[in-house]
Amino acid sequence: MASITTNTPPPPAAPAPALRRKSTGRAGDKVFLGLSRGSGILLLVLMASIAIFLSVRAGMAISKDEGNFLTTFDWDPAAQKPVFGIAVLLFGTVVSSIIAMVIAVPIAVGIALFISHYAPRKLAAPLAYVVDLLAAVPSIIYGIWGALVLVPYLEGLNSWLDEYLGWTYVFEKTEVGVARSLFTVGILLAIMILPIVTSVSREVFLQVPRMNEEAALALGATRWEVIRISVLPFGRSGIISASMLGLGRALGETMAVATVLSPSYLISLHLLNPGGGTFAQNIAAKFDEANQLGRDALIASGLVLFVLTLLVNGAARLIIARRKEYSGANA
Numbered sequence: 001m002a003s004i005t006t007n008t009p010p011p012p013a014a015p016a017p018a019l020r021r022k023s024t025g026r027a028g029d030k031v032f033l034g035l036s037r038g039s040g041i042l043l044l045v046l047m048a049s050i051a052i053f054l055s056v057r058a059g060m061a062i063s064k065d066e067g068n069f070l071t072t073f074d075w076d077p078a079a080q081k082p083v084f085g086i087a088v089l090l091f092g093t094v095v096s097s098i099i100a101m102v103i104a105v106p107i108a109v110g111i112a113l114f115i116s117h118y119a120p121r122k123l124a125a126p127l128a129y130v131v132d133l134l135a136a137v138p139s140i141i142y143g144i145w146g147a148l149v150l151v152p153y154l155e156g157l158n159s160w161l162d163e164y165l166g167w168t169y170v171f172e173k174t175e176v177g178v179a180r181s182l183f184t185v186g187i188l189l190a191i192m193i194l195p196i197v198t199s200v201s202r203e204v205f206l207q208v209p210r211m212n213e214e215a216a217l218a219l220g221a222t223r224w225e226v227i228r229i230s231v232l233p234f235g236r237s238g239i240i241s242a243s244m245l246g247l248g249r250a251l252g253e254t255m256a257v258a259t260v261l262s263p264s265y266l267i268s269l270h271l272l273n274p275g276g277g278t279f280a281q282n283i284a285a286k287f288d289e290a291n292q293l294g295r296d297a298l299i300a301s302g303l304v305l306f307v308l309t310l311l312v313n314g315a316a317r318l319i320i321a322r323r324k325e326y327s328g329a330n331a
Contacts, residue, residue, distance in 0.1 A: 054303040054306055057300070069085050075297075078294055089277050089282050089304075092276040093280075093305070096250070097247060100189035105197060113227060116205040134194075135195035139256045147260055173270060174270050179274075180261055188260055192253065196242065196246045203238075204238030207235075244313060251312070254280040254281060254284045257280060258281045265277065280305070
């Protein structure tokens with residue numbers, strides 16, 4: 001008996017999962033692209049709004065200034081003839097930040113190299129944790145420690161510098177007083193930015209390709225030579241970025257400087273003499289008691305600090321762009 005066969009058509013195939021995933025991925029890419037683009041635009045809008053606000057209020061203040069805003073040493077916007085200028089504040093901010101960078105950056109790079117390439121693993125991990133923890137300490141804590149501990153103990157260092165390096169004029173102390181000077185502020189700022197520069201530099205050094213270090217060792221290089229020819233060139237742009245991050249904090253530090261410094265509106269190259277001032281310290285000290293014109297004047301000084309910070313970061317970007325071969329982008 002012949003078998004009867006039926007040509008039943010196969011059921012329709014379900015849509016391929018790969019196609020479904022592909023279409024879902026495209027939708028996710030569009031959403032991510034929109035969020036990223038919107039975040040970038042929002043950041044630019046915020047920066048522009050801050051710049052516009054500072055510029056408008058600064059223009060209102062400078063138009064009523066009876067002195068030269070850039071060269072006047074006095075700060076008295078509440079007088080019958082308002083006079084105020086940023087000469088002393090700009091000098092103090094730049095000098096204290098330079099002192100902090102000169103002290104902090106070499107020490108931070110050394111600590112980062114020790115943690116990443118010299119210290120045993122049992123010591124490197126807790127030491128790195130302590131450094132990261134120090135970066136999170138509030139600035140007011142550093143300020144209190146600086147006023148109660150650092151200032152008294154720096155009297156001996158100031159006397160030693162005056163005795164042996166007073167001939168340099170910079171370290172000659174011509175006024176009697178406690179060590180509430182720009183030099184003390186620079187040391188305190190160096191201690192504050194040290195954990196930040198160390199942490200970022202350490203992470204950069206840990207990203208050095210292991211193959212580069214092993215190749216240098218295979219050629220007979222010592223550990224220091226490996227660091228000099230492989231680690232430091234690779235991490236140069238990272239060190240610059242870490243330094244600029246620390247410099248940004250040093251330029252805008254407020255409470256610690258206000259706690260340690262004895263403000264005055266005089267410019268002196270004798271860094272051990274008490275006195276001086278910075279933008280952030282002056283804003284924090286004067287804002288509550290200032291009238292409307294005084295607050296606009298403080299906002300004008302804040303605009304100068306804002307521009308100074310942008311210039312510093314722009315210079316850092318230019319330096320990094322010129323050293324792309326060391327940035328690790330092609331590794």
